[in-house]
Amino acid sequence: MKLLVSIHDVMPETIDRVRRIFDRLIDARMQPVTLLVVPGRDWSSAAIDELRTMVSHGAELAGHGWTHKVERINGVKHALHSALISRRAGEHLALSRIGILRLMLKNRAWFETQGLPAPRLYVPPAWAMGPVPRTLLRRLPFDVYETTGGVYDATADRFLRLPMAGFETDTAFRAAVVRPFNALNRFWARRSGRPLRLGIHPDDFELRLADDLEAMIAAGGECLSYRELA
Known part of the structure; x- marks a missing residue:
């Protein structure tokens, strides 16, 4: 099976867990691995050095919001998304279109300020882009965007629907929903030959679908x- 492997929510407070997961994936010969970095946290020089070390071992970087949390719920759609999927992580959903664009530009500039490779991929928190049309995405300094449904290649103005598997399940209800969702998406990937997006969060090896992730x-x-999709 073809895989697109990513580790989400890379922050100073998760960097040690991210490094352990990254090393585990490298040991399993699962490369490349994309790290979804949240710039607007309290990054120390030691945490930045950890990012640089993983990049030197083949990690690719992607932008992933700014703080990865919201202070308020913005309307009914956001409330439903928060209750069912994102909780307080759907950062774009609490912002206006202009606010989202400013956040994304600020995200990209942070990598350059830190002397890190500028990411080509941007993934909004909880895969929720919010009210930003693709015509505007094509004008931003990212080439590829990932949302719930798949991956948008802005350079070619092409959207590729792709299966996805996740494991962030801290309740029995979430596990009961996500496990068959993952099974269906694995079946889709095998039948279609399309890559399966394997999204790993820092606590997944301690949550209810840890055995599925291990398998x-x-x-x-x-x-x-x-980058190979673009």
Whole structure:
């Protein structure tokens, strides 16, 4: 199976767990791995150095919001998304279109300020882009965007629907919903030959679908870079 492997929510407070997961994936020969970085946290020089070390070992960086949390819920749609999926993480959904664009530009500039490779991929928190049309995305300094449904290649103005598997399940209800969702998406990936997006969060190995995640890593696959989709 072809895989697009990413580690989400890379922040100073998760960097140690992210490094352990990254090393585990490298040991399992699952490369490349994309790190979804949240710039607007309290980054120390030591945490930045950890990012640089992982980049030197083949990690690719992606932008992932700014703080990855919201202070307020903005309307009914956001309330439903928050209750069912994102909780307080759907950062774009609390902002206006202009606010989202400013956040994304600020995200990209942070990497350059830190002397890190400028990311080509941007993934909004909880995969929720918010009210930003693709005509505007094509004018931003990212080439590829990932949302719930798949990946948008802005350079070619092409959207590719892709299956996805996640494991962030801290309740029995979430596990009961996500496990069959993952199984359906794995079936779709096998039948279609399309890459399966394997999104790993820092606490996933301690949550209810840890055994499923372990099994997928043991099964392995042909890992691709998001850049190869563009």
